[in-house]
Structure formats: structure tokens, C-alpha cells
Amino acid sequence: MTSRMIPFPDISPEIFSISLFGMDFALRWYALAYIAGIVIGWRLVVMAAKTPQLWPRNTPTMTPAEIEEMLTWIILGVILGGRLGYVAFYQPAYYLQNPIEILYIWQGGMSFHGGLLGVVLAAYLYTRRGFDRFSVADAIVLGTPPGILLGRIANFINAELWGRPTDMPWGVAFPGEAAQFCPDVVGICARHPSQLYEAALEGLVLMVVLLWIVWRRNALKTPGYACGIFFAGYGLARFVIEFARQPDAQFISPGNPLGLAWHVGGYGLTMGQILSLPMILLGLWLIRRARALPHRA
Template sequence: MLMYPEFSPEAFRLGPIAVRWYGLMYLFGFFAAWLLGRQRSKTHPFMTPARFEDLLTYGICGVILGGRLGYVLFYDLSAYLSHPASIFAIWEGGMSFHGGLLGVLIAMALWARRMKRPFFEVVDFVAPLVPPGLFFGRIGNFLNAELWGRTTTAPLGMVFPGAGPLPRHPSQLYEAVGEGLLLFAVLWWFSSTPRPRRAVSGVFAMGYGLARFTAEFFREPDAHLGYVAFNFLTMGMVLSLPLIFYGAFLLWQAYAAAPNIPAHRAQ
């Protein structure tokens, strides 16, 4: 059994301003996306550095607005309706990946329309840049001692503050590895070779859905929701299942429509 190494939610202070670990993790994720995007733009003629930085601005807005609104709507609407001001307290945690994904997709659609580019051409470019942000986000959950796992007797069991005396899976770290590191490795490798349009997006959707669905077996269901279906499915599972099936559909569509045409040439 491991003891949780208690962290202060504040990384440091700048005078009266507290800089929190949770916020820093988002900055690290955006910085990683910026670095990787500049590298990736070298192999995508339509994406200049200036265009990518403009696109990244759209994406950041989509992540923050969509992630927060998604959490409010999917996970704890009644509590936020009782205290509307707390909706804006994102430094306390409470961001939904699925809401953030919807926010990013809307942002990408707006950017693609403005630049007169095909929607999936833009999404295929962006997809490999997302997992590092997921990695840092889950590390932020761990540092915040939130979203801990189910009780366990496994050697990796950890006693989290506020979660009772029993050891629990450090499921935040499991998700950091699965949704972050492993998914990034697969996507970066897969997208390093020209693929039919929609294929990279399909691998991302299916890969994230599978990683999140698996992690939910180790993650404690939200206390105010519990199991939302069949005394088995959590909200995270319910929201991930459509991603798995849609990702598989995108892959089938990509290779059925253009089995031998790389995405870079399928204009």
C-alpha cells in the first residue's frame, strides 16, 4: 500500500496571485500541442505556422469552454444551478473530456469554414496533438487528489486524502498512461504516414474511447451519479461507447472511400 504524497494545490504564488498545479497542467498541455503542431505542420502544406497558431487559439477556447460546460451539464448540473458562480471556478477542477471534445470540434469546424478547408482535414491534423494534453490533465487530477480509483488490495493501492482509510487505485495515473502516453504513441506513429481522410480521427476516437472505457473499471464512479445503467455502466463508459463505435465507423468510411489515396492527396 502506498500513501498519497500530499501536494499543495498551489504550485507557487506571485504576490497575491496563487498559481495552481491544475492550471499549470493545462498550460503544459497547450505548450506541448504548440510544439508538436509546429513539427507536424512541416508535413502538411495547408498548415503554415501562422495558421496553426490561429487554429490553436480556437482550440484552447474550445477546450476550456466545452470542458467546463460539459462537466456542468453531464456530471453535476443541479449543484451548479444552485451555485451558478461556481461554474467559473475552473481552478478547483471539474472539466469533462467529452465536453472539451465537443468544444474543440465546434472550434475546428468554425476555423475550417473560415479557412475554406475540409473539416476532417483539420481534425486529422489536430488529433495527434491532443493526448499530451490529456496526460497533463490527468496528472493535474492526481495532484488535486481528485477522481481517485476504486478500493483495492493491489500493491499500487494508495490512500487518498478525503477518500477514506482504504487504499484505492491511482486511476488518474492509469488514465495518464492510457489516454495520454499510449494513445499519443499510436496516433503519432499512425499519422506519420499519409492516411485517407478521417482515418486519423477514427483512430483517435476509437483509441480514446477504449482507453477511457477500460480505465472506468478502476475509477470510482462519481458519488452523486453512481452507476447510470445496468448497475455496471458509469457516466464515463456511457459517454465513451459512442466514441468507440463512431471511431470504427470513420475508419471503415476512410478506407472504403479511398483505400489507396493518402489524406494529403485526397483534396
């Protein structure tokens, strides 16, 4: 392993902590990322709702008050879906044996794909009142990338979800016994900062693309198009980054050192790639469907 690497920055996962009545309470960067991401996303969607000319027939699909009401459903979908998705996709056997720990969300363990399914279900239930579901989906995805961006940066600060060992000069020497357990590396092990790759592609780049197509290309005039761009864009970015991301330990074994969830003859896919493929296909279908619709001025 090359000596060129970046030492992990000395940033505490806790912003501050206080003690009250014999108990410690802390505000962590990860919690702040969730809060800030939701607030920024909400304001972006409200801003779009206050710009009638962006929408079909110059009529926003929802009012700011309706968006705020739906936000409660979205938050519940993110938390419940994210946790249950992690349990089902990544450690089902463990949580079947320890079901009470499903409730221990403060110990970590959230799945983006599970959270996405939770949001889809929450939005479906909320929009039974008669909203245009494709336009609502466009609004939701417009506000999603800021949370991904901040959440992945928080993952980096927490020194979690790091990447595979690398000899690239931007490899990071993450702390901890697990991060430094690299059987083929002598000395300090540097890893891909895959959290920052995801923050850049799934968060920043996707946010810029969505803002551009909404405000400059009138994407909201064709319901489902922005949603398709998000699904296909996120799925493709995550699929590619999985090549550099270290899989969860339960998928790694002596006969499967790459941690592939499905493989034949040494070739296969990680769990993240398996979950991303349906997103890519759904995104492409939504884009094709939206392009076939007449432009609603």
C-alpha cells in the same frame, strides 16, 4: 484491506504562490499541465505541417500561421466545453440552483467529453473557410494526448478523481475525508490510482500510437484515419478504466453503490462509459471510412 499500499506523495498542488496587494496568487500544477499540454500539442502539429510529405498530395492542410490562429479557438473550446460539459453531464441539478457558480472554474469541475465537444465545435467554425475538415481533425488529435497525459498527472497531484477501493499492492492511500470514506474497509483505505491509468493509456500510449501511424505509416495521407484511431482508442481506454475509477458522489446511493448512471438489475454503465461509447462508434466509423478512401500520395 491489505496493508500493502503506497502512501500518497507529499506534493503540494501549488508550485509556488506570491502575495501582492493583499491578495494571494498561485501557480498550480493543474494550470501548468494545461499550458504545457497546449504548447507541446501545438508544436507537434506545427512540426507535422512543416513536413509536407506526410500529407495528401504532399501539401499540408494548414500553414503554421493558420494552426496558431486556430489554437485560440481550440483553447476557448476546451475551457467553455469542458466546463459546460461538466455542468450538463455531472451536476445539472446543482448548477440549475446555483447558476452563478458555473463561472467558478477555479473551484474545479471540467469534463473531457465536454471539452472534446467544445473543440469539435470550435474547429468546425474555424474551418468554414474551406479547409479539409478531416485533415484538420487529424492534426488536432495529433496534438491532444500530451495534454491528457499531463492533465491526468496533475489530477493525481491534486488527489482528485481517484479510483475505487482496492487491495492491490499499488493502491494509493489518498488523503482527505472523502477519499478515506470506504464503508467496507477497516483502517486506511487504498484506492486505484486511476488518474495514472488514464495518463498512461489515454495519454502516453495514445500519443505513441498516433506519432507512429503519422510518421511511420503515413496516416495523414488518408484524412480521418488518425482521428478515428484517437476517438476509438480514447473511448476504449476510458471505458475500461471506468471499472476502476470512483464515480462522482452524486451518482452513488444506497441502492446504487457502484455509482452507475444507467443500470438495470444491478448492471449498467457509469457516466464516463456512456459518454465513451459514442466516441468508440464514431472512431470505428472514421477508420472504416478512411480505409475506403484511395491513398493520396
